[in-house]
Amino acid sequence: MNRTVLLNPGPVNVTERVRQALLKPDLCHREAEFSDLLGSIRSKLVRIFGIGLEFDAVLVTGSGTAALEMAVCSCLSEGKTMLVICNGVYGDRIATMVKAHGLNPHSLTYDWGQPPEVSDVEQALKQHPDIEVVALVHHETTTGLINPVQDIGQVVRKYDRRFLVDSISGLASDPLDFNRVGVDFCVGTANKCLQGLPGVSFVLVRKSELARLEALPERSHYFNLYSNHHAQENGETLFTPAVQVYYALDAALDELLEESLEKRIQRYSQAAQLLRKGFQEMKLEFLIAESHRSNTLTALKLPEGVSYKSLHDQLKKKGFVIYAGQKKLSESIFRIANMGDITTEEFQNLLKALKDCI
Numbered sequence: 001m002n003r004t005v006l007l008n009p010g011p012v013n014v015t016e017r018v019r020q021a022l023l024k025p026d027l028c029h030r031e032a033e034f035s036d037l038l039g040s041i042r043s044k045l046v047r048i049f050g051i052g053l054e055f056d057a058v059l060v061t062g063s064g065t066a067a068l069e070m071a072v073c074s075c076l077s078e079g080k081t082m083l084v085i086c087n088g089v090y091g092d093r094i095a096t097m098v099k100a101h102g103l104n105p106h107s108l109t110y111d112w113g114q115p116p117e118v119s120d121v122e123q124a125l126k127q128h129p130d131i132e133v134v135a136l137v138h139h140e141t142t143t144g145l146i147n148p149v150q151d152i153g154q155v156v157r158k159y160d161r162r163f164l165v166d167s168i169s170g171l172a173s174d175p176l177d178f179n180r181v182g183v184d185f186c187v188g189t190a191n192k193c194l195q196g197l198p199g200v201s202f203v204l205v206r207k208s209e210l211a212r213l214e215a216l217p218e219r220s221h222y223f224n225l226y227s228n229h230h231a232q233e234n235g236e237t238l239f240t241p242a243v244q245v246y247y248a249l250d251a252a253l254d255e256l257l258e259e260s261l262e263k264r265i266q267r268y269s270q271a272a273q274l275l276r277k278g279f280q281e282m283k284l285e286f287l288i289a290e291s292h293r294s295n296t297l298t299a300l301k302l303p304e305g306v307s308y309k310s311l312h313d314q315l316k317k318k319g320f321v322i323y324a325g326q327k328k329l330s331e332s333i334f335r336i337a338n339m340g341d342i343t344t345e346e347f348q349n350l351l352k353a354l355k356d357c358i
């Protein structure tokens with residue numbers, strides 16, 4: 001197969017079936033056919049994660065950040081704030097978002113790649129009764145670290161607070177047991193491990209939270225989680241959705257149901273193992289200890305004398321797109337994701353190409 005293989009953490013390579021779904025007939029979003037499509041996506045999302053009784057899916061047109069902002073700006077009661085756990089770009093982004101909405105977050109900040117301590121979270125919850133919601137990134141894509149969602153979720157429950165999880169790069173790649181973890185708001189996107197196309201994202205919201213959300217002041221008109229949920233329960237969207245991208249997501253969810261969530265996670269895990277074995281043989285150095293690595297992203301230290309740009313450009317010529325480190329890691333690491341519809345042969349070819357380059 002002669003195509004560019006995307007080893008960035010989304011948007012991902014999709015199947016022909018998902019791509020072809022874009023070519024379905026033009027459709028007005030105020031027609032019954034769109035209500036059916038919306039209902040189909042919402043019900044498949046909760047079915048896939050086995051949470052149909054307790055959760056509803058609320059879709060929004062926009063990248064993952066759109067759904068994240070919808071959750072963040074819609075979940076706090078007046079006078080309350082959020083504890084944001086930061087150990088990478090995406091945790092920092094949640095804190096920035098909270099501030100942008102005029103709310104003052106508490107932050108627990110760790111080095112990038114360092115897992116948070118449950119005892120620190122517990123102490124913060126004891127000290128600050130104004131914390132209503134704790135926010136954590138499931139898979140910190142900055143480094144490929146899986147955060148201890150379950151341990152933190154338990155302490156959040158113990159202190160009767162709410163738990164917001166950014167699982168934009170974690171859903172369908174690494175396990176997340178919603179009820180065990182005690183998630184109340186989980187944010188995901190179409191174009192990473194669900195293998196849809198960019199342009200639609202979603203919040204999985206615990207139904208028992210909805211009555212509280214209804215009474216909250218509106219901090220954003222477009223990104224109001226409660227009113228978007230209300231409209232979608234009636235088969236409508238508040239604003240014009242990216243109809244074609246919704247078609248593609250629906251097809252991607254059919255594929256995920258056919259493959260099964262367990263097998264999808266297993267496929268990603270096996271791909272990561274194959275790649276990591278190759279990286280080890282090339283004596284590349286990993287940023288994150290094996291026990292904390294996600295199933296879909298490996299952060300590697302740039303070898304002495306190799307610049308990211310030259311590595312990227314050489315690999316791109318060979319048909320592979322790798323990904324740079326962000327901000328303070330931009331000069332020292334590169335990242336290889338294994339999300340999306342990529343064959344074992346393509347991963348093996350990547351390893352050969354990488355070996356040639358370094």
Ligand SMILES: Cc1ncc(COP(=O)(O)O)c(C=O)c1O
Nearest residue numbers: 063064065090139141166168169
């Ligand atoms: C954990 C996490 N959160 C948020 C985002 C932002 O998503 P988007 O770029 O789709 O807005 C990303 C993107 O990579 C991510 O990995």
